[in-house]
Amino acid sequence: MDKEEIFKNIIEEMRTAINERDISTLTKYIDVQKFLVDGYEEVTDELAKNCDKFHKLYPHDLFFKFGPGVLRFYNSRFKSVHLGFIVRVMNSYFDKNLVPPKSFTAAPIDYCAVELSKMLKALTCNVKNISAEKSRAVAEVEIFGDNSYYGKIWGSLNFQFEFVKVNKKWQLKQILNVRELVAPVLDMAEKFWPKEWDLGIRF
Secondary structure, three states: OOOOHHHHHHHHHHHHHHOOHHHHHHOEEEHHHHHHHHHHHHHHHHHHHHHHHHHHHOOOOOOOOOOOHHHHHHHHHHOOOOOHHHHHHHHHHHHOOOOOOOOOOOOHHHHHHHHHHHHOOOOEEEEEEEEEEEOOEEEEEEEEEOOOOHHHHOOOOEEEEEEEEEOOEEEEEOOOOOOHHHHHHHHHHHOOOHHHHHOOOOO
């Protein structure tokens, strides 16, 4: 099996693990905590660099109102809170016994996990290109939505996933093209996330 087939299989295994809520298989290919922490720092940097532009686009969002310095301070101060929220939603999503709550206010974390499941069901991935070296590989993957409400919100995004060899096993290290993904993902979140949810989540 050549390296292109190897990585296509790895990506398919990861996709299947996510869809089937199989966290043990997924963590074979990704150190989730490190991936989240590193990604958080990179996303914060991109948001701060483009703070003025995003404030003009989303004047109602107080996150961008006070400038890049305040944004960086805020994200640094509440880093553990933000990452904790993401981890809690992930844990809820991967809980195969998750019972969908009747409303957001009844169980905000579980409700967000259910929304995540709806989004994931609407997405398909297509491996467009793979470049592999001895201990590093980059997979260009298009992730696109179907014609459902959630699929249309997502649209189509191209990711560049970097894999590295760790103890003879390939692991997803990072997303290389975060800079070009921040704006469309932010726009998606601004359109999708209701304001009242901010007040309903208790960390």
